Amino acid sequence: MKPTIPFLALASFFTLAVHAEPALTIYNQNFAVVRDSVPLDLKAGANTVRYPNATAQVEPDSVILRDPSGQHSLQILEQNYRNDPVSQELLLSLFEGKTIDFQNVWTRNNETLRENISGKIIRSGYVPGGEAQQPIIEVDGKLQFSLPGQPLFPDLGDDTVLKPAFNWLLQSDKSGTFDAEVGYVTGGFDWSASYNLVSPEKGDFVDIVGWITMNNNSGKTFENAKIKLMAGDVNKIQPQFTRNRFVTAYAMGDAVEKAAPAVTEKAFDEFHLYSIARPTTLHDRETKQVEFVHAEKIYAPTIYVYDGATGYQFYGLNYDQNYGQTDNKKIIVQREFVNAETNQLGIALPAGKLRFYRRDDDSQLQFVGENTIDHTPRNETVRVTTGNSFDLVGERKQTNFNVDVNNHRIDESFEIKLRNRKKDQPVEIRVVEHLYRWNNWEITAKSNDFVKKDAQTIEFRIPVKPDEEKTMTYTVHYSW
Numbered sequence: 518m519k520p521t522i523p524f525l526a527l528a529s530f531f532t533l534a535v536h537a538e539p540a541l542t543i544y545n546q547n548f549a550v551v552r553d554s555v556p557l558d559l560k561a562g563a564n565t566v567r568y569p570n571a572t573a574q575v576e577p578d579s580v581i582l583r584d585p586s587g588q589h590s591l592q593i594l595e596q597n598y599r600n601d602p603v604s605q606e607l608l609l610s611l612f613e614g615k616t617i618d619f620q621n622v623w624t625r626n627n628e629t630l631r632e633n634i635s636g637k638i639i640r641s642g643y644v645p646g647g648e649a650q651q652p653i654i655e656v657d658g659k660l661q662f663s664l665p666g667q668p669l670f671p672d673l674g675d676d677t678v679l680k681p682a683f684n685w686l687l688q689s690d691k692s693g694t695f696d697a698e699v700g701y702v703t704g705g706f707d708w709s710a711s712y713n714l715v716s717p718e719k720g721d722f723v724d725i726v727g728w729i730t731m732n733n734n735s736g737k738t739f740e741n742a743k744i745k746l747m748a749g750d751v752n753k754i755q756p757q758f759t760r761n762r763f764v765t766a767y768a769m770g771d772a773v774e775k776a777a778p779a780v781t782e783k784a785f786d787e788f789h790l791y792s793i794a795r796p797t798t799l800h801d802r803e804t805k806q807v808e809f810v811h812a813e814k815i816y817a818p819t820i821y822v823y824d825g826a827t828g829y830q831f832y833g834l835n836y837d838q839n840y841g842q843t844d845n846k847k848i849i850v851q852r853e854f855v856n857a858e859t860n861q862l863g864i865a866l867p868a869g870k871l872r873f874y875r876r877d878d879d880s881q882l883q884f885v886g887e888n889t890i891d892h893t894p895r896n897e898t899v900r901v902t903t904g905n906s907f908d909l910v911g912e913r914k915q916t917n918f919n920v921d922v923n924n925h926r927i928d929e930s931f932e933i934k935l936r937n938r939k940k941d942q943p944v945e946i947r948v949v950e951h952l953y954r955w956n957n958w959e960i961t962a963k964s965n966d967f968v969k970k971d972a973q974t975i976e977f978r979i980p981v982k983p984d985e986e987k988t989m990t991y992t993v994h995y996s997w
Contacts, residue, residue, distance in 0.1 A: 573736025574704035609641035619666035705735030710869030727810035749788030825913030
């Protein structure tokens, strides 16, 4: 049975289109592409337009504005982006030349007293991106270089002035009212995948549930947004943010329309795009999770591996006669499954964490290990290490070492013991041996057959019965 995808669907193309609601494509590299609609009422010629719905981490030079119907030719002659943090100085600047109330508060005879003083803001002292200056306030016809109290600001009526906003000078070839489309790259988004795999009390089959976790730290809430998730290694130049969030850009003709956004990518089919089937609201500073894959009875056998010489590497002659006599007795436990339709899967699995659970004899789930996987296409094999076996033990020692430098040869022999302390479970242990990289080698004697994994690695597969100790040996001849 092929896994179900209840909320996400794999997509193979990406287009910009008009959206009554915003649309997001979130990348797992802390950025997203936002697409939104902007209602415009333009006259022929130059128009001033304000767009206050951008995120707080927008990359201003990535903005693209267009009429998706193609009936209007738009040119951004000038773009100003403001994203100033809300502060007392900023609000004072909004009321320069106006009179507001300032409140003084003090205590007398255990009584809190308040007094409001009217003052005209001559200079707010606010400098975008720079160091604030002293404000100048006129009180009763006299100027003072300090605030006469805590400013009490009137209702702005609309908080858009406090939001990150673009101010555009647009050139339109003709008048008209229509919904334009704005697209831009923004930071503050990421997503990740995680997988829970549950095994019965005994056996090598697992059920899998995959989750997508989305994080929005962009400074903006997206209501009823169409969300897509891009999986893959997309090349992204990280923007250099500065404290001064005042940006001005000028463009003539189609310069802004043709400017490449701050994302570069290969041919699109080198990645995978997941789409949430229905619009969803993603609040600022919210983490949202969606189940995206559910499959049962996946064959995921347990693999036991003994690598007694892990960490040893020689790039020159080996004169260490104690090579291989280590304290490493651990036999690692791995789980492996093929991501194929014949194994109830067969979909692109985004990189993420795999958690393994096994039911005990009371049908309770017990956590038995976790690891991570990279992006895994269909028909590829996943193998992860989940821990070390408690009841399996390995020992490795060198039994012979002979170096003949004059004749360019080394002969080494090893003895490896494997013990299975499980009461009623036979196992197969894969013994991995690493051979020297710098010369030719030949196995001249062996107690068991082996498989050559690569130019420097061989693997023996040794069956061990319950409470049995198996001993295997081999001799390797090196020449150069």
